[in-house]
Amino acid sequence: MVIAFPMSDLTKIFGQLAVILPTERILTAPEDIIPYSFDGTAAISQRPLAVVLAINTDEVSRIVRWANETKTPLVTRGTGTGLSGGSVPTVGSVVLCLARFDKILELDRRNLTMMVEPGVTTQTIYDLADSAGLLYPPDPGSMKISTIGGNVANNSGGLRGLKYGVTKNYVMGFEIVLPNGDVMWVGNKCVKDVAGYSLREVFIGSEGTLGIFTKILLCLLPKPAAKKTLLAVYSRMEDAAETVSAIIAHPIIPCTLEFLDKTTIACIEDFAKVGLPREAEAVLLMESDGHPAVVAEEAEIMARLAKQQGAIDVRVAQTTEESLRLATARRSAFSALARVAPTTILEDVTVPRSELAGMVAFIQALAKRHNLRIGVFGHMGDGNLHPTFLTNEKNTEEMHRVEIAFQEIVTETVRRGGTITGEHGVGLAKKKFLPESVGGLNVEVMRNLKRLFDPNLILNPGKMFDC
Ligand SMILES: Cc1cc2nc3c(=O)[nH]c(=O)nc-3n(C[C@H](O)[C@H](O)[C@H](O)COP(=O)(O)OP(=O)(O)OC[C@H]3O[C@@H](n4cnc5c(N)ncnc54)[C@H](O)[C@@H]3O)c2cc1C
Numbered sequence: 001m002v003i004a005f006p007m008s009d010l011t012k013i014f015g016q017l018a019v020i021l022p023t024e025r026i027l028t029a030p031e032d033i034i035p036y037s038f039d040g041t042a043a044i045s046q047r048p049l050a051v052v053l054a055i056n057t058d059e060v061s062r063i064v065r066w067a068n069e070t071k072t073p074l075v076t077r078g079t080g081t082g083l084s085g086g087s088v089p090t091v092g093s094v095v096l097c098l099a100r101f102d103k104i105l106e107l108d109r110r111n112l113t114m115m116v117e118p119g120v121t122t123q124t125i126y127d128l129a130d131s132a133g134l135l136y137p138p139d140p141g142s143m144k145i146s147t148i149g150g151n152v153a154n155n156s157g158g159l160r161g162l163k164y165g166v167t168k169n170y171v172m173g174f175e176i177v178l179p180n181g182d183v184m185w186v187g188n189k190c191v192k193d194v195a196g197y198s199l200r201e202v203f204i205g206s207e208g209t210l211g212i213f214t215k216i217l218l219c220l221l222p223k224p225a226a227k228k229t230l231l232a233v234y235s236r237m238e239d240a241a242e243t244v245s246a247i248i249a250h251p252i253i254p255c256t257l258e259f260l261d262k263t264t265i266a267c268i269e270d271f272a273k274v275g276l277p278r279e280a281e282a283v284l285l286m287e288s289d290g291h292p293a294v295v296a297e298e299a300e301i302m303a304r305l306a307k308q309q310g311a312i313d314v315r316v317a318q319t320t321e322e323s324l325r326l327a328t329a330r331r332s333a334f335s336a337l338a339r340v341a342p343t344t345i346l347e348d349v350t351v352p353r354s355e356l357a358g359m360v361a362f363i364q365a366l367a368k369r370h371n372l373r374i375g376v377f378g379h380m381g382d383g384n385l386h387p388t389f390l391t392n393e394k395n396t397e398e399m400h401r402v403e404i405a406f407q408e409i410v411t412e413t414v415r416r417g418g419t420i421t422g423e424h425g426v427g428l429a430k431k432k433f434l435p436e437s438v439g440g441l442n443v444e445v446m447r448n449l450k451r452l453f454d455p456n457l458i459l460n461p462g463k464m465f466d467c
Contacts, residue, residue, distance in 0.1 A: 065181030118149025257381030
């Protein structure tokens with residue numbers, strides 16, 4: 001939707017912002033602001049009034065103060081890879097883009113921490129830790145381009161989430177600009193700290209609605225000495241799901257247990273040609289990391305369990321390049337699916353692991369029933385599935401069926417004790433499902449928190465819920 005604003009408004013806003021920022025970092029021309037009208041979410045877009053590119057805390061604080069005083073909605077943005085519409089502008093808003101606020105400030109080997117600015121990409125953080133013999137585990141599929149600010153705001157997960165957890169498990173502290181422009185520090189380098197309420201938990205995952213991260217203190221781990229990657233091939237989807245349950249029940253917690261269905265395998269092969277078996281109904285990508293002896297033992301047990309559960313083939317990657325190729329293939333799942341249809345709508349439901357096989361079967365039956373093309377992949381070890389609708393937003397009749405199927409997936413997820421989003425956040429895309437997922441009282445408490453921190457509803461208004 002394009003809503004035009006009177007030139008006089010734009011000129012006034014431009015003049016006010018020019019007091020804070022150099023004019024080359026204030027964008028108002030349509031050709032400059034159109035790329036900031038959407039994120040990675042299909043079928044949601046809105047042009048902002050203007051885009052400002054801030055590069056330090058002082059600028060962010062002054063912009064927020066200005067927004068609060070003039071009651072201008074402010075939408076913070078990293079690189080816009082979000083998949084729930086979190087950084088899509090609201091009507092009449094200014095986008096505050098932090099992608100250029102991107103310095104590494106410190107790597108502290110004695111405390112195993114790294115301090116970064118919000119615009120640093122996840123891959124840069126991983127690479128720097130890796131070159132120092134350390135590991136920054138959270139690895140969203142978008143890590144080459146997503147920013148750490150966006151990762152913290154969405155509490156993003158990744159392929160290693162099963163063993164290592166998600167972004168919040170690696171955030172020790174941060175500097176945050178509050179909705180009135182005040183700058184606050186939360187956390188420190190202490191491994192233990194129970195002084196007061198845990199404000200970290202309040203802000204992490206708040207999707208740009210409560211404050212703006214301007215510095216982030218991350219903790220790192222020693223790099224695992226060894227890693228083994230296995231690919232198990234199945235002619236029945238349920239056997240893959242049962243393998244996941246058998247591995248967890250053994251109990252083994254591998255660092256990666258990823259799943260691809262037949263549609264996704266075909267799209268990845270067309271896109272990246274990594275040698276995935278097109279004839280398979282499903283594959284599981286399994287990785288164990290740690291001490292070489294433990295890795296060897298876990299890999300051997302996982303291969304055995306996969307075969308016992310009906311895998312028709314189990315391949316063990318023979319070289320680092322081969323493991324990397326398989327992991328990269330999995331990371332490219334969304335991009336590969338996105339190539340085959342004009343509109344790709346990605347779901348992000350999570351169910352208890354015991355419900356996985358049933359949930360996957362439900363989605364397959366649903367696709368047949370509604371005559372829709374749905375590719376399914378996901379972090380199966382976490383119970384986190386990404387059913388992906390391959391559709392065309394211009395086909396109104398098909399989009400109607402997609403909407404009905406989307407709602408049915410949500411309802412089935414909640415019925416099975418799951419959640420409407422495991423890692424992509426609520427944003428705009430999942431807003432209407434939030435009460436169904438967490439309950440009305442939970443949403444009311446969240447609303448009260450929002451009103452407490454941001455009484456003028458400046459930061460990312462209308463996201464997650466209406467106030
Ligand atoms: C191909 C692909 C693969 C993906 N794979 C994964 C995956 O495996 N796991 C996963 O969890 N996600 C995944 N995502 C989703 C997305 O990459 C993540 O949500 C990511 O963290 C968004 O980062 P960003 O910099 O693009 O943030 P944006 O999309 O720009 O913003 C996301 C949200 O964070 C807020 N925000 C951004 N920066 C700040 C800040 N400094 N302070 C406060 N709020 C801020 C925004 O307002 C918005 O609500 C994938 C996306 C794509 C396109």
